[in-house]
Amino acid sequence: MDTSSPDLARIRWIPFANGAGEEIxxxxxxxxxxTDSDGLITVGKPNEDxxxxxxxxxxxxxxxxxxxxxxxxxxIHMLYDTGDGTPAVGxxxxxxxxxxxxxxxxxxxxxLGGATSGRxxxxxxGGGGGGRTIDYYLQQGTDxxxxxxxxxMPRIAGTVAVGSLNTTANQLVAFPIVxxxxxxxxxxxxxxxxxxxxxxxxxxxxxxxxADTKLEPADLVVDAGEVQxxxxxxxxxxxxxxxxxGELYWLAFTANEGGVAxxxxxxxxxxxxxxxxxxxxxxxxxxxxxxxxxxxxxxxDPFPSVSASDLWTEALSDFxxxxxxxx
Numbered sequence: 001m002d003t004s005s006p007d008l009a010r011i012r013w014i015p016f017a018n019g020a021g022e023e024i025x026x027x028x029x030x031x032x033x034x035t036d037s038d039g040l041i042t043v044g045k046p047n048e049d050x051x052x053x054x055x056x057x058x059x060x061x062x063x064x065x066x067x068x069x070x071x072x073x074x075x076i077h078m079l080y081d082t083g084d085g086t087p088a089v090g091x092x093x094x095x096x097x098x099x100x101x102x103x104x105x106x107x108x109x110x111x112l113g114g115a116t117s118g119r120x121x122x123x124x125x126g127g128g129g130g131g132r133t134i135d136y137y138l139q140q141g142t143d144x145x146x147x148x149x150x151x152x153m154p155r156i157a158g159t160v161a162v163g164s165l166n167t168t169a170n171q172l173v174a175f176p177i178v179x180x181x182x183x184x185x186x187x188x189x190x191x192x193x194x195x196x197x198x199x200x201x202x203x204x205x206x207x208x209x210x211a212d213t214k215l216e217p218a219d220l221v222v223d224a225g226e227v228q229x230x231x232x233x234x235x236x237x238x239x240x241x242x243x244x245x246g247e248l249y250w251l252a253f254t255a256n257e258g259g260v261a262x263x264x265x266x267x268x269x270x271x272x273x274x275x276x277x278x279x280x281x282x283x284x285x286x287x288x289x290x291x292x293x294x295x296x297x298x299x300x301d302p303f304p305s306v307s308a309s310d311l312w313t314e315a316l317s318d319f320x321x322x323x324x325x326x327x
Contacts, residue, residue, distance in 0.1 A: 151175030
């Protein structure tokens with residue numbers, strides 16, 4: 001597939017169905033509207049300014065009701081609205097409600113240049129602020145083994161469904177992750193979806209596991225420090241921690257205020273490493289992690305003792321999306 005974009009061999013193409021009711025142009029911005037049981041996504045036109053979690057169509061237009069391929073990998077060429085002028089290197093453009101194209105005055109994508117024939121090379125804009133995204137959890141880095149991994153092991157078939165839930169003040173949560181390859185964790189992060197607060201703070205960290213026969217968070221590996229939850233978008237902290245391949249760790253998060261809507265993993269997309277309570281015509285009673293009540297502050301070492309009553313159960317539904325980047 002000729003994308004006219006760099007590093008073609010590294011671009012991961014995701015199949016999709018066109019549910020927009022019209023033809024999707026090549027290099028168009030795409031909004032996920034649903035995902036079926038086989039992981040096939042249906043996409044439509046962006047329906048908000050500076051939308052988050054957008055994909056980009058390949059170079060081939062896709063007829064209404066047809067199938068195509070899109071990507072989360074960046075940089076890649078994207079359509080832009082020529083009525084807004086020509087995007088310049090370093091500018092930030094983004095989606096507009098009802099448009100397939102990048103628009104000026106919006107946020108979400110950093111212009112890298114090469115504007116030609118109504119398309120331009122762009123990448124996701126990083127850091128905080130309106131219109132920023134949390135796709136860094138999902139996208140591959142500059143090295144073939146540099147990737148983001150998410151706590152409680154969301155499935156890798158198709159895309160990870162991202163939901164939202166409100167923070168609970170003075171609640172410390174932890175979700176397990178098996179490190180697939182050894183390396184250095186250099187970033188840890190989460191994201192704010194909506195309802196930020198200028199006084200809201202979060203704290204991120206990593207814990208070891210208690211034992212192979214006891215899946216509970218144990219000793220503190222790193223307290224990464226605080227992130228401000230005062231604006232929507234990605235919230236990351238730099239760390240330098242060597243992690244061992246094949247070992248289980250725990251990603252932790254706590255907040256000083258409730259009511260801030262943070263990004264969450266949709267419960268049905270998780271592999272519950274802690275098991276299920278029931279088996280029959282369907283599995284239920286899964287538990288992707290733990291939650292304990294503890295006054296907000298520096299992360300405790302070790303993690304507070306937990307029991308079955310502290311499990312994050314299916315009744316609590318979606319759970320915080322926390323990721324680390326390994327390189």
